[in-house]
Amino acid sequence: MLESGESIVPQGELFSSPDVEAARAFFAQKSRALIDKRMTVREAVSRFVHDGAYFASGGFGGVRISTAVLHEIVRQRKTRLGLSGHTATHDFQILVAGKCIDRCDIAYVVGLERRGLSPNARRYLESGAVRMTEWSNATLGWRYKAAAMGLPFLPARSVLGTDVFRYSAAKEMTCPFTGQKLLAIPALFPDVGVIHVHRADQYGNSQVDGIDIADHDMARACKRLIVTTERIVSTEEIRANPSRTSIPYWLVDAVCEVRYGSYPGNMPYEYYSDEDHLAEWLEVEKDEAGLQAFLDKYIFGTRDFQEYLELKGGETRMGELGEMEPLKR
Amino acid sequence: MLESGESIVPQGELFSSPDVEAARAFFAQKSRALIDKRMTVREAVSRFVHDGAYFASGGFGGVRISTAVLHEIVRQRKTRLGLSGHTATHDFQILVAGKCIDRCDIAYVVGLERRGLSPNARRYLESGAVRMTEWSNATLGWRYKAAAMGLPFLPARSVLGTDVFRYSAAKEMTCPFTGQKLLAIPALFPDVGVIHVHRADQYGNSQVDGIDIADHDMARACKRLIVTTERIVSTEEIRANPSRTSIPYWLVDAVCEVRYGSYPGNMPYEYYSDEDHLAEWLEVEKDEAGLQAFLDKYIFGTRDFQEYLELKGGETRMGELGEMEPLKR
């Protein structure tokens, strides 16, 4: 807690380097080739999500998330991941259930918004299993934006004066023009990220309907990017509506077609969240054994996301969630 | 010209304050009321473009510009304007023909891209009538972006080491994280700006088709914003496609319906540029008397943009330019 007149010295750990020269060197050699990048989720996770990597999840926790990739990370028992906890709700819950992460930049974790707190995520963080550094939704998002802009840092005006600042890896700086105090936040270049989109072509050109959240910047900040998509479309369909494109193909390493891929999360214009199943998650998490049985059934006991969907009611249930979606076309 | 090992000290004049606290105070009191802002171009210019103000023009010089407002500024003999010369081509040519500006942040002026240089704009700048500070397209655009983000400055990585830096009002700074040298550029909050859009409602909600150029950030940086639009549409039409909206209504002070409002510039999806008329401008500019006669005919001799369009062939000519437009719907 803050003392009057105290000068806060941030003590949070910086889990990734904001070195833009190193990032430029990486992006220089990243292929821009026009090649078919379609693959299974299993292959994408196996090839691009390595133990120890720093991982980023697109969407907003329970809205337009890539559940298929998150499950597969657990299924492949990936370990020691770093995580950008940017509005991380159900995505966080899944990765923590798999004990996949050991460090986390925190803006919003553990909670599931109006649904309450995840008991298992709380236990895991309270156990000391995860090194934590604090941020806020804006500043963690602006860390992606700094990276996307090719800058090592950005100034900002929030967080100063609070314990979020104290446990962050931000710094205080002076504006070169106005002389005022500003927050300086370091660029965040995740090793790998995943974004679930409405449509993508085989090369990775991707379009999202509805709000972007922080995905424009996250897609550009990530060194490797997996795109999962409700539908693979032709490049002609992308070119027919170029204002909707948010991710051009040369940013993308893998394209996986996963219908209902945000389930049990909401996919605006497609299907609403399965609140019953999200409540089930919160319920089974109350004890560890129950959670393990649940994971054995839904993740370790299924070969892929498709089998999980079948367990959850398949097309029938998905149809119901489509009916519940207010933007359904 | 640069000497080896020389440390450049920028000497450009800063024509506007990057004080974000003052900008916040302005934006705090700017009305968010849902009121009908439709008015004539004459009224909009009369109410919002004051002698001595710092002015910004959207679009890209000869593409999606608000010719009607630019003409009206000349017609009302506005004087001592400051100008953000961000890819300023035909817009620059018009304002200089009216001798409206006396200071300019320069990224690109005088030229009309592949069409050549404006003789009159050259004469005017060579005469010393305009105080000049140098920037580049990216850094002047990022100055809007700093303002749009509510920041007094942004870091950047171009311009350093050149005479653009020497004659800019940028500074050199050190990255608080990497220790590397960076450029620091001050936020630019124009007093008033104009953007020509494809559709807007009576309140100012505006949508642009095709590329944005720097208009998203410029719209947010300007303290006052005039929108001219090809068509006034209902708010329902705006709400039917919210991903196309780039300017929400509370940023806008005036909405003017001006069909063919970018003429003789190109309006993507609507009409192509009138290259004959743009060539005529370059031709008449060769001598001052010729230019004055031309201005007397087209600007001072017309009551409004509609009369100018009639002089240039009216609907017939506009139809031809529509035919020449490759994106015409």
Next chain:
Amino acid sequence: MSEANPRYNLMELMVCVAARQLEDGKTAVIGTGMPLAAAMLAQKTTAPNLIVMFEAGSIAPTLIKLPVSVADSYTHTGAIMHSSMDEIMESCQRGLVDYTFLGGAQIDMYGNINTSMIGTDFQHPKVRLPGSGGANDLASLCWKTLVITPHDQRRFVRRLDFLTTPGYLTGPGAREAAGLPAGGGPYKVITTLALIGFHPQSKRMQAESLHPGVSRQDVVDNTDFKMLFADPLPVTPEPTEAELRILREEVDPQGFIIGKQA
């Protein structure tokens, strides 16, 4: 504390009181739950042109139902613009957003909020909470922060375990001294007991009205710090029949926020 008035429950009272704090024709970034119920009620009563934005990116939607998430489809419906989190947060930073409306776990007399952790060792919290989310940013950057929260000693504390979201920090001038934008800060706290403002000079919490049936002593007993009281100290006006009808029938017919109707 007397029995609840049978015409309405405490949640309904709080939402109605909250709604009245939102002026028409202003901009607001609103979180889910009671803040959003209040904003929807305001739009349907005294502030039809209140501009609601969600931190995930939706701008001025036509709200048809309470969303579960600040990003979900019910934030998208009939919006003027579908944007992104940086667009929203930068609008706040630029000074374009009048209100934000937050919940809270712990709050102190300067309106500082803790939603990060309970305990003394940051890396080994007794209770880990979600963290800032957008709350720190919104309370730093918007002009007026509203908070809605139950009122008890566990929440209204002398000393936060963790200062997540800035109120007036350590007192007058502290926000500006820390580098936060000038002129912002907590505006009102709506609790189960009272409508609370902040003393103009000291920036300390000052109860402005007590809810029907609530005494000064009730507030004192449920507050771990010294609460100031305005003078005079009226009774909070009760919800009107119109407010209650709209709240129950249009804003929250499923009772997510105000509870199921009998």
Next chain:
Amino acid sequence: MSEANPRYNLMELMVCVAARQLEDGKTAVIGTGMPLAAAMLAQKTTAPNLIVMFEAGSIAPTLIKLPVSVADSYTHTGAIMHSSMDEIMESCQRGLVDYTFLGGAQIDMYGNINTSMIGTDFQHPKVRLPGSGGANDLASLCWKTLVITPHDQRRFVRRLDFLTTPGYLTGPGAREAAGLPAGGGPYKVITTLALIGFHPQSKRMQAESLHPGVSRQDVVDNTDFKMLFADPLPVTPEPTEAELRILREEVDPQGFIIGKQA
């Protein structure tokens, strides 16, 4: 200098030589005029998957005709994405853009370019030119800068009147010392006389091939600084019939760049 080869004119030669410098499957931000003609020719010959971006915001269009402006409708056609100038410039700054391709007014031996002014008094230029436009940014931030320009003593100068766009500045290491991103810089200069590269150590201009009929002395006579010459120094390969046909029929049938055909 010998007479022009009747098979092609100098502009055609330059565009064909320029096109061959662009590797397939790379990204490039291209200006209007000869650079774009070269990029279109490259796409139709050796680099079908060259990704062309325009600084005003269009990404990977299907080019059907030479645009007049880097923002006009002909930059939009069949694009993968319609974005904005910051998107393009930030992609460059992030290291995602391999080439940029510029014209120039004055150029020095380190590939620095002046497009701002002729004269000695900045506020009273003898000749005012457009300024940087995007050139400074693109040459600062893209990996390889290509320049195409006529070759004469007035343009290939010892000392620029104004250094608008960075080449290697004052020599090896000077870009990095000034704070520009490491590893970028001028790559090739295509002139009316020669294809010119940069000496790997000294970063000075070094002619790599002379156009057909051009002598070393022609280059020396038309250059105000000491030009280096590669050894061996081949003759620039002439345009092929296929290149010429595509250039004339598909890239620039109206002769905006290469002149009207007889």
